[in-house]
Amino acid sequence: MSAIVCSHVDKAYGATTVIRDLNLSIEEHEFVVFLGPSGCGKSTLLRMLAGLEDISGGEVSIGGKVVNDLDPGDRGIAMVFQNYALYPHMTIFDNIAFGLRRQKVPAAEIRKRVDAVSRTLGLDPYLGRKPAELSGGQQQRVAIARAMIKTPKVFLFDEPLSNLDAKLRNHMRVEIARLHQSLKTTTVYVTHDQLEAMTLADRIVLLKEGVIEQIGPPAEIYLRPANMFVAGFIGTPNMNFVEVTVGRTGNGWTLTGAGTVLSIEGRGFHLRHGDRAVLGIRPPDLKTAGAAGILQGTADLIEFHGNDALVTFGSGGKEISALVPARECPALNAPVRYTFEEEAIHLFDATSGASLRKQ
Amino acid sequence: MRPGRLIGKAILALAGFLAVFPLLWTALNALKNNVDIITRAPRLVFTPTLANIGYIIGRDSVLTGLYHSVVACGSAVLIGVVLGLPAAYAVARYPNRWAGDIQFFVLSLRFLPPVAVAIPLMVIWLQVGLYDTLPALIITYSLLTISVIMWLAIPAFQSVPNEIEEAAFVDGYGAYSVFWRIALPVAARSLAGAVAFSFVLVWNEFLIALMLSSSNAKTLPIVASELSQQGMNVPWGILNASVVLLSLPPLLFLGVLSGFLNSVFRQKKT
Secondary structure, eight states: OEEEEEEEEEEEETTEEEEEEEEEEEETTOEEEEEOSTTSSHHHHHHHHHTSSOOOEEEEEETTEEOTTSOGGGTTEEEEOTTOOOOTTSOHHHHHHHHHHHTTOOHHHHHHHHHHHHHHTTOGGGTTSOGGGSOHHHHHHHHHHHHHTTOOSEEEEESTTTTSOHHHHHHHHHHHHHHHHHHOOEEEEEESOHHHHHHHOSEEEEEETTEEEEEEOHHHHHHSOSBHHHHHHSSSSOOEEEEEEEEEOSSSEEEEETTEEEEEOOTTBOOOTTOEEEEEEOGGGOEEOSTTOSEEEEEEEEEEOSSEEEEEEEETTEEEEEEEEGGGOOOTTOEEEEEOOGGGOEEEETTTOBBOBOO | OOHHHHHHHHHHHHHHHHHHHHHHHHHHHHTSOHHHHSOSSOOSSOOOOSHHHHHHHHOHHHHHHHHHHHHHHHHHHHHIIIIIHHHHHHHHHSOOTTHHHHHHHHHHHHHSOHHHHHHHHHHHHHHHTOTTSHHHHHHHHHHHHHHHHHHHHHHHHHTSOHHHHHHHHHTTOOHHHHIIIIIHHHHHHHHHHHHHHHHHHHHTOOHHHHHHOSSSSOOHHHHHHHHTTSSSSOOHHHHHHHHHHHHHHHHHHHHHHHHHHHHHHOOOOO
């Protein structure tokens, strides 16, 4: 049975539609990440699952029960907020126990469960303190403890790590992953950070302007993006896009653009002679080539990353980046040539942006 | 020390002196005989007397005035808290299309010159038959306290992070519990300031009290002012003593309030 089902869900504020006819089904024990640029409706969608936003249209059910008109407290969910949202006037113990007190759990059992949860998260030394006396990472742990203790059907995380510094963020990300491995609670996690999404998710739901662009496991989203938006959003450094014209040849296809002509077999794609398309190629897929390079130009920007270097060069009036091992890094303004495998390319329809890949 | 800092400190000291000295001087004068007060050169060393204070406390009119003030201001502040705080919370958290107008209306009560409010109020109470009674004063003062408390409490409630209240909703609490258990305690510090301010405002209120009372509902400021109307020979010592008496309740109120807040919010060290 699916843990969460959204069918034909809409959300509008007055005349502005934020989410449009959204359909999504999340399995039991699954870790699903809502990913997208800011303003894509991912947080709104999460808050609709939590019951903090009204559902303008459609139906949301959690654990097989329609929850449209249920209060947040009756939905069997627990939520971790971006700014932790701890109760500042209560001790850590009371913060964690607050939800249980509402459920009229006996005091002795509350004490037992708070102790257990705080031991798991390493919070026992701080139970008597107020939130303001804790560091950001510790506060976030309290927020997670507060969510865990209710043993909810679903965990909801709203950008929980974005207030932490980079190092702590990595650390907490690993902790959240471990926690999910041991608790197996269905989790919905909102982030704009694709690294978090890639590392944590069983499936990523990629949203843009309130519409799902693609749903799939991280690898599928990365390797087989459904459209140009997904391809451009996922992967750092960003995918290169080159407008090309498709041509038919005897045993394959040619792609003409950016000052070069590329011959491919094109079996994996829906192609038609004369079509205009967009060729996508990720910077790490470009390999340094000798005289037989497909793309060539002058290296006009070099960013050193450590192991690798990002070389940006102009080819046929188009800026293209290649991520190459640092030792192959060319000198600035030197002529460069790069090649790539046909398996590495993505092709999109020039007008709709949809992938031309055969399913 | 650099001259800039020196000048800064000097200005600060001067400002502090200007603020504190009149209070101190009033308190000292309350302990002086009239001869010590009306000397040409101010006297710091004198034989203190409790006669002024004794006179003040001994007079029935002062005690009645004190009683009226405490009852009228206490009740008005209580009504202001009971009605004003929930109203402010509702405007802050559940704004409807009237929220802006409500805020402006509440504030506009303070724009009007008090006389413009006092005269119609006097007529109203006369017609209702409650002129010169405590209930009339309490209700009138409640208008002041409700508006001041709302005006100050709306931003206080707005500054409580929304997520904290949402977290309580997710924890299963309803709107009323969230108000009591989250919004009130989190905003308590600013709210206490609002309540204290409203108390001081009505405690020191003179004009409306003057116009709404002739004999039966005189508050302490009215009684104190009457002390100066006893002929040419102004009893300065007695006046100063009455000022001290007038200033004590707000000070006590603030002291108790801040002490209460400190005990609630003292951070526990483990």
